[in-house]
């Protein structure tokens with residue numbers, strides 16, 4: 001299988017986490033940036049395990065606070081474009097919208113502007129995105145519709161909605177836009193019956209598994225700092241929900257991730 005969304009602490013045991021991920025049978029992982037620390041972790045992982053740890057860089061919603069006006073946004077996009085090329089990024093991430101802290105209209109508008117600009121950059125570079133969306137489903141769908149590359153969307157390679165916990169309606173809006181669904185350890189949480197009911201409805205060739213490490217350790221690893229090797233527990237749970245043998249499901253998740261982030 002493949003951990004389609006994880007973060008590394010550059011001051012942590014990155015080499016050990018990668019070694020354990022390989023031992024656990026992972027075929028690869030997407031090392032996701034989004035802020036200075038996560039970017040550095042992704043860069044370090046990619047340097048330690050080229051071809052296995054694939055890097056993604058981007059500006060997450062918190063960066064929206066420090067970007068003022070059109071000129072600053074254009075400058076940030078130019079710098080990001082340069083970095084994506086220089087670092088051999090396979091995706092933009094993580095990017096997206098988060099309205100879960102009671103953001104007002106001005107904050108929301110800044111987040112939307114930053115997200116839209118990065119979606120346009122991804123379309124220009126023909127790169128998929130690793131997308132965060134929390135309490136912002138309608139705006140997420142609208143901006144994806146307006147800004148995604150039609151070619152990538154048609155190929156089912158527009159990106160992944162990471163840590164997908166949405167409704168069947170949200171999934172039905174995302175699938176035609178070429179989005180994949182990143183299922184995290186949340187599928188194993190006791191409170192996640194609604195999500196578990198949606199999983200069998202997702203198109204199988206769009207299902208990914210992820211840890212979002214260091215967050216969201218799956219059952220039975222709850223309470224521990226999460227790391228990519230733990231994605232095996234999430235994959236097992238999703239396989240059960242799909243009624244697939246574990247090995248077949250793991251191969252499917254790896255193939256879906258390869259198609260998205262490392263097409264031949």
Ligand SMILES: [Zn+2]
Pocket residue numbers: 005007032094212
């Ligand atoms: Zn993340």
